Amino acid sequence: MTFGDGGKGEGKMGRDTLTKFKFFGVWQDRQEEAWLREMGKQGWHLSSLFPLVYTFTRGEPRDDVYRLDFIASGKDSESYLRLFRDAGWEHLGSLTGWQYFRKPYEAGEAAEIYTDAESKIQKYRRVRMRLAAVMPVLIVTVANPAFGRFSSIRVFVAAVLLLLVYSLVRVSLRIRQLKRL
């Protein structure tokens, strides 16, 4: 879902950046990758990352492949990033464990960072573990009697908790689908 477009200069020349507000659930990483690729084909290249906010810089239209990885912790990240860079992937940044990579598309090349079902499953398992790890804090907060029954904090945390449970279900379904391959 798109909340709205910001900053796009309608018909104005010389507009160099574009900010978009967009929500992708953790189970929608492939849709996010496809969307970023489409933006690149239109000459808008992802230049900075912030939760729900994507900033693009104008350039020549290019067919760049975007890939998102998820790693549980930052340990050993030097050799992790080196491996991706050696393989031709540009590291654009990270957001809550998600790593954004980009590579120009070349015909006949797979352009995948995960090349078998088992390692794709492992990636979604790491996502699932992270979601599960955040859950207890949210449950404790919702259950805390110190907050009024419909206090805004409680309602907000309950909404986040619902999204989290939904995300867990979707990620688990994705794992199950990959296991059938």
Place this chain on the structure above:
Amino acid sequence: MSERVEARRYLPLTETTYYILLALVEPLHGYGVMQKVRELSGGEVEIGPGTLYGAFSTLRKQSLIHKVHEGDRRKVYALTPKGKQVLQAQIRRFERMARAGSKVINDLR
């Protein structure tokens, strides 16, 4: 004998694991493994960096490979003696599979 039984616990290897172990009969860093696998498989098998990074960590935990050197942020890995036994056991299994297949197919003709 006990070593052979031990090695068989890891079989069958996935295609990815098989080619990674095959590449690591000589010490290589990550990207070197990716290139070697492409070459060994005649371009049929490509291993992405995400898959390879995870495989390195798993194979290290299983003591099938070990880090022999680290420089310029690149880790160089090679097979351990156990890794070599597992690889050899897999190759013998492939040979038996291929022989069985050829025999059945030839008998049909």
